[in-house]
Amino acid sequence: MRGSPLIRALVALAFLIALAPLIARVTRQSTVAAPASAPAAETAEVEFALQFTTAPERVRLLHLGKEIFKADAPGTTVEGKLALAWPDEGVDLTADIAWPASAPLAAMRLRVTTPAGDEREATIWGTGPTTESVTIK
Amino acid sequence: MIFRHITTLLLLALTLSAQGAEKLRVSTFSTVLTEIAERVGGDAVVVTGHVRKGVDPHDFQPKASDLKAVASADVVLLSAKHMEGYVPKLRESSGGRAKFVEVGNQLPVLKMEHDHAAHDHSHDHHHHDEDPHWWHSVSNTIKAAKIVRDAFAELRPEEKATFAANTGRYLGELNALQSWVKNKVAELPRNQRKLVTSHDAFGWLAKEHGFRVLPIAGFSPSDKPSSKKVAEIIAEIKASGVKAVFTENIENPKVVAEITKETGAKFGGELFSDGLGEGEAGTYSGMMKHNVNAIVGGLK
Numbered sequence: 001m002r003g004s005p006l007i008r009a010l011v012a013l014a015f016l017i018a019l020a021p022l023i024a025r026v027t028r029q030s031t032v033a034a035p036a037s038a039p040a041a042e043t044a045e046v047e048f049a050l051q052f053t054t055a056p057e058r059v060r061l062l063h064l065g066k067e068i069f070k071a072d073a074p075g076t077t078v079e080g081k082l083a084l085a086w087p088d089e090g091v092d093l094t095a096d097i098a099w100p101a102s103a104p105l106a107a108m109r110l111r112v113t114t115p116a117g118d119e120r121e122a123t124i125w126g127t128g129p130t131t132e133s134v135t136i137k
Numbered sequence: 138m139i140f141r142h143i144t145t146l147l148l149l150a151l152t153l154s155a156q157g158a159e160k161l162r163v164s165t166f167s168t169v170l171t172e173i174a175e176r177v178g179g180d181a182v183v184v185t186g187h188v189r190k191g192v193d194p195h196d197f198q199p200k201a202s203d204l205k206a207v208a209s210a211d212v213v214l215l216s217a218k219h220m221e222g223y224v225p226k227l228r229e230s231s232g233g234r235a236k237f238v239e240v241g242n243q244l245p246v247l248k249m250e251h252d253h254a255a256h257d258h259s260h261d262h263h264h265h266d267e268d269p270h271w272w273h274s275v276s277n278t279i280k281a282a283k284i285v286r287d288a289f290a291e292l293r294p295e296e297k298a299t300f301a302a303n304t305g306r307y308l309g310e311l312n313a314l315q316s317w318v319k320n321k322v323a324e325l326p327r328n329q330r331k332l333v334t335s336h337d338a339f340g341w342l343a344k345e346h347g348f349r350v351l352p353i354a355g356f357s358p359s360d361k362p363s364s365k366k367v368a369e370i371i372a373e374i375k376a377s378g379v380k381a382v383f384t385e386n387i388e389n390p391k392v393v394a395e396i397t398k399e400t401g402a403k404f405g406g407e408l409f410s411d412g413l414g415e416g417e418a419g420t421y422s423g424m425m426k427h428n429v430n431a432i433v434g435g436l437k
Contacts, residue, residue: 041328065324087328089347094323132316133323135347 041087044115050078054099054106062094086115090137097130112136161293164207166227167194167216168412169272170240170281172421174214176307177285181296185210190413199223204230211292214285217241218269238288241269244277249340270410273428274341275315278421282307314422318429322346325433332432333374333382333402335393338410342428351379353392362392374400381405381435405435 048069050059055076061069068082084091099106108124114136122134161182165171171186178184187203188194194216199207207213207230215221217239228237247268271277286304290297322330330348332339337352351370354362374382374396383405384393397404408428409418418424 041326062323064326085326087326089327089330091327092323094320131320133319135327 041085043083044086045081045083046086046115047081047113048079049111050074051109051111052076052106053108054103056097056099056106056108058098059108060096062096063091065094090135092133092135094131094133095124097124097126099126099128099130101128103127110134161289161296162209162211163214163289164203164210164212164235165214166197166199166221167214167272168192169278169421170214170216170285172413173278173282173285173307177282177300177304178289179299179303181293181299182289188412190419191415192412194220194411197221199226207231207235210235212236212238212288214288215239215241216269216271218244218267218271220269236288236292238284240281240284241271243284244271244280247271247340247344249337268337268340270338271341272412272421273339273410273425274345275311275318275425276345277341279308279311279315282311310422314425318425319346321429321433325436329380329436331373331377331379331436333370333379333396334408334410335383335385336410338385339408348432353396367392367396371396371399374402379436383408383431383435385410403435406431408432 048061056074058072059070059074059078060067061082063082063084068084069080071078093110093112095108095110097108105125105127110122110124112120114120120136122136124130124132124134126132161178163174163178163182163184165174165184165186166188168186168188168190171184174182174184185206187199187206188197204226207227210231213227213231213235215224215237218241220241224237231237248266249268271281282304286300289300327347330346331351332343332348333351333353335352336354337350339348339350342348343350351373353367353370373379379400379402381403382393382397382400385408393404396402408431409424413419413421413424418427
C-alpha cells in the first residue's frame with residue numbers, strides 16, 4: 001500500500017494530534033513541581049536595650065546570621081531600635097560580646113519590646129569573647 | 138625455708154598490684170555511649186563497643202561473641218528508653234557480675250505523638266511513646282557523661298579523680314558544642330523550622346531549637362509509611378513551603394525521592410539519626426555539626 005507522500009504525512013499528523021492529550025498528561029506527570037516558598041514574616045520595628053555588669057569592648061547583635069547592630073566601647077547601657085522580620089514563632093537574636101580579658105564573669109541583660117508591645121528579657125553570662133543566642137517570643 | 142616465704146610474699150604482692158591496676162572492662166550498646174565511655178574512662182578502661190558506627194541500633198541483636206564479652210565486663214552501658222530489647226539476654230550472660238547502667242532511663246522523658254495508622258509494621262518491634270534518641274540533645278549527652286563518670290567512680294574509687302578530670306575536659310567540649318548548635322540554628326528563621334525526615338528521631342533537637350518534625354515513618358527506620366501518611370506530608374510541604382527533605386544514613390531513601398519529586402522540595406542531605414557514622418560524623422561533635430549544618434543549610 002503506497003499512497004502519495006503528502007497523504008501519508010497528513011495521516012501521520014492526524015495520528016499525532018489524536019495522541020496529543022495523552023502525551024500532554026504523561027509529560028505533566030513527569031514534571032517536577034516547583035517548590036513553594038515559606039510564608040514571609042512581616043518586618044517590625046522593635047525597641048531594645050542592653051545593660052552590662054561590666055562594660056564590654058565591643059558588642060554586636062546578629063539576626064539570621066547577619067549583623068544588625070554594632071557598638072564599640074558602648075559603656076554599660078545601650079538603647080536603640082531594630083527592624084526585624086518577626087514571625088509568630090518569635091526570633092532568635094545572637095549577641096557577640098567582647099568583655100575585657102581581665103574582667104571577671106560578666107552578664108548582659110537584653111530587653112526587647114515585641115511588635116505586640118510586650119517586654120521580653122534574656123540574660124547572657126560570659127568571660128572574654130562570648131557568643132550566645134537567645135529566643136524572643 | 139625463709140627464701141620460700143619471701144618468694145610467696147613477693148608473688149602475692151605482685152598479684153595484688155596487678156589487680157589494683159586492672160582496667161575497668163566496659164561493654165556499650167550505643168556508639169554515643171562508646172565515645173562517652175572512652176572519653177570519661179581514658180586509660181583506666183577498656184571499652185568494647187558492640188554496636189558499630191553506622192549500624193541501626195533498632196535492629197541490632199547481640200551475637201554469641203557479644204554475649205561472651207558481656208560475661209567478662211565490669212559495667213554494661215545501655216542507651217535504654219526501650220532501645221535495647223535484648224537486655225534480659227545480656228543480664229543472663231553477665232550472671233550478675235557486671236553493673237548495668239541504663240543511661241537513658243536517668244535522663245528526662247520526651248513523650249511523642251504516635252500515629253499507628255501512619256505506618257505499617259513489618260517487623261517484631263515494640264513501640265513506646267517515649268523518644269529514645271536522647272543524644273540529639275547536647276544537654277542530655279552532658280548529663281549522660283556525668284552518669285557514666287559516677288558509675289565508673291563507684292566501681293573504681295581509686296580512679297575517681299582521673300574520671301573527674303577526663304569528664305571535665307569532655308564537658309568543656311560539649312558546652313562549646315551546645316553554644317555552636319544554638320548559634321547555628323539561630324541563622325534559620327523560626328517559621329522555617331520544619332524538619333521532614335525519614336523516621337521520627339529528631340524530637341529532642343526539635344524541642345530544644347523550635348523545630349516541628351514531620352516524620353515520614355515512625356521511631357524505627359524499618360517502619361514503613363502508609364500512602365495516606367505520604368500524601369499528608371506532601372500536602373503539608375506544599376502548604377508551608379518546606380525547602381528541603383532529609384534522609385538518614387541507615388535506610389532506603391526511595392520514599393523521600395518520591396516526596397521531593399512531588400513537592401519540588403530539594404533533597405537536603407543525609408542525617409545521622411541513630412548514632413555516630415563514618416567520616417566527619419565519627420565523633421559526637423562531628424555528628425551533631427554534620428546534622429545541624431545540613432538542616433540549616435537545607436532549610437534556609
